[in-house]
Amino acid sequence: MTTPKILILTGSYGNGHLEVTNALVAELNKRGITDIVISDLFYEAHPILTSFTKQLYLKSFTKGQSIYGFLYYNSDARLTDFRIDRIIDRYGYMRISQLMNSYDFDVVINTFPMQALPIYKQKNEHNIPFVNVLTDFSLHSRWLSEEIDHFFIAGKSLKKELTNSGISSDKITISGIPIKEEFYNTKTLFSNKTNDSVHPKELLISAGAFGVIKNLPILIEELYHQNNLNITVVCGRNHELYNLLLTKFTGISSILILGYVEDMASLMRQADIMVTKPGGISLSEALAIQVPLVLTPAVPGQEFDNAKLFEIEGMALITHEEEEIVPAILFLLKNTSFSTELKKNMEKYFYPTAAATIIDKVLTISKKTTSSKENSHGKKTINP
Structure with a gap:
């Protein structure tokens, strides 16, 4: 049986998104799935801008907390239209396009709040499922889009926020946030x-x-x-x-x-x-x-x-x-x-075995894509 080819989008702002990515990769590897591409999307798209914003993020813990808070809350589309995010998303869209043109993916798992992925889906005809794995207990609108096929979240309060924001409950799974297996x-x-x-x-x-x-x-x-x-x-x-x-x-x-x-x-x-x-x-x-x-x-x-x-x-x-x-x-x-x-x-x-819950659902969602492939061996494979 052909195993799916998976793209995981992450970000290196702090360790959270990378930790979630690593937990998901470990779960995939346990199931014999190694055909995985991991992309630190914004760094690959624009390393200089990303390095600058990462420094701002790190300094927010000791200096400039009000600046970081302003950027965070004012980039929430539920509050305002913040144009710096449009610039960042444009670079992310370009990088996603490059990846999609290079590899024949069956599913895309996103662990970083951004709109570049929905923008890509709006502009391109693809039946590849896109899923978001939220990495906090609170909601930011940069996770939100009707173009996302499924959302994996930390708890019931977050599900209420999502449904109040217009996301169908059928597209939401309360999974918990993936962590290292030794914590279970x-x-x-x-x-x-x-x-x-x-x-x-x-x-x-x-x-x-x-x-x-x-x-x-x-x-x-x-x-x-x-x-x-x-x-x-x-x-x-x-x-x-x-x-x-x-x-x-x-x-x-x-x-x-x-x-x-x-x-x-x-x-x-x-x-x-x-x-x-x-x-x-x-x-x-x-x-x-x-x-x-x-x-x-x-x-x-x-x-x-x-x-x-x-x-x-x-x-x-x-x-x-x-x-x-x-x-x-x-x-x-x-x-x-x-x-x-x-x-x-x-x-x-607490929701145990979050990574397993997510991967179970992702594999179910991606089955149609995998089975419809004519040839899954013609593309280059990148292993983490």
């Missing part, structure tokens, strides 16, 4: 953790590659004086932060400073509380393990909207200023019943 099937391990007062509590701080907590050394010093508390800080690829914290807290047995971590799932299983920014992937990983969350002050945009949802649904404590982080941690340490309630709410919102 961890509930039993987590539930066996002791809650007594003798064993130290475990606090996990995901500082991230962008240094989202400006006064992290001061925050750690405040927490260090708490009894029966172990602190693990993951700095990611922020080498400057890692070296600073390692120098400052070396030799203190209750504080562990780590750089980039391959097995974040194990650290999260051990944690009683996690401090992290409200990115779509980080939140999805926390849902899988159901670790009580304190969310750092969110950048205006998708992460701010993610945080609001988690607060409304009772799945996290959110903070608006860094000074609120330590009190939020102390509150969870003292109120174990509240932590338990957070975990119960997170369990309700």
Whole structure:
């Protein structure tokens, strides 16, 4: 039986879109499907413009938050017509056209909010199914188009937003956001953790590659004086932060400073509380393990909207200023019943095996395209 040829569109703004892409590729590979082309669409279309906007995105975590928020909310077609997006989409359309002319795809999976894909479909006669995999818990209109054949989303509230925006419920699957497989099937391990007062509590701080907590050394010093508390800080690829914290807290047995971590799932299983920014992937990983969350002050945009949802649904404590982080941690340490309630709410919102759910549906959607091919071996194949 001929396996389908798949195009996955992604973006390198942060790690979220790439993480989702990798999870989908891993699921496809498990099924023996390797005929895959991955495209970082906007970078390939216009590397200079993309590099500039990526720098703006990274700086938004420490500087220029109002600028990023303005760009995010004012590019939402439900609010206004923002013309910079038209320029970006035009470059994306050109790159999609090149890919479509070079390869005979059976389905296109998109993990990045953009209108270039619908524009391509409007201008070209293709029966290739296009699907969107939304990578946050909130909706931006750049995901929306009647030209998209199916939408895979994180939860029920997002489905309501989509249907209110005119998308048929038949075109929507609540799948959850795809994450690494090691985050699944961890509930039993987590539930066996002791809650007594003798064993130290475990606090996990995901500082991230962008240094989202400006006064992290001061925050750690405040927490260090708490009894029966172990602190693990993951700095990611922020080498400057890692070296600073390692120098400052070396030799203190209750504080562990780590750089980039391959097995974040194990650290999260051990944690009683996690401090992290409200990115779509980080939140999805926390849902899988159901670790009580304190969310750092969110950048205006998708992460701010993610945080609001988690607060409304009772799945996290959110903070608006860094000074609120330590009190939020102390509150969870003292109120174990509240932590338990957070975990119960997170369990309700968790959809296991998101990647498998998505690929099952994608393969069903693409069957007609695959079966109608006269010859699927005449084109060049690119493997990830």
